[in-house]
Amino acid sequence: MAAPAWAPTPDQVATVLSSRTRGRDSIAATSARELGRFTETTRPTETQVRALIELACNDVAMRFAGRSPCTDAFEAAAATAAVYRTAQLIELSVLPERTEAGTAFDAFSTLYNDAVEALAEAIIAGCPLDSEESP
Numbered sequence: 001m002a003a004p005a006w007a008p009t010p011d012q013v014a015t016v017l018s019s020r021t022r023g024r025d026s027i028a029a030t031s032a033r034e035l036g037r038f039t040e041t042t043r044p045t046e047t048q049v050r051a052l053i054e055l056a057c058n059d060v061a062m063r064f065a066g067r068s069p070c071t072d073a074f075e076a077a078a079a080t081a082a083v084y085r086t087a088q089l090i091e092l093s094v095l096p097e098r099t100e101a102g103t104a105f106d107a108f109s110t111l112y113n114d115a116v117e118a119l120a121e122a123i124i125a126g127c128p129l130d131s132e133e134s135p
Contacts, residue, residue, distance in 0.1 A: 003054045004061065006075035008083045010038045010049045017087045020094065044090055056085035063120035070127035077119045084112035
């Protein structure tokens, strides 16, 4: 399944998770420069991030199943929630043992939960069911 039109870009995810944009050859180096974007040499790679974005968007969309974000503001909010969920998935894939309180995973979990709950309520209250939209 392809990512929806409102899906965030890998660069948007990199904005909140720049520490993961170091090339494979520089991960261990404490002075390595962050690239600020995912590439095929980062861990995770841009291809992997795109796949995680799709998974994250599916998680977000399930919160308002049968509806789509019907305004630009709702689409932006859905993208933001998907950024947080993608960041969580990246942290889980890179450091699966680090999901406890006080970790980046935990922080993104809080951000995601807050964002997606408010978004789902707004879309359910303000957007028609997808089957009710005119062709």
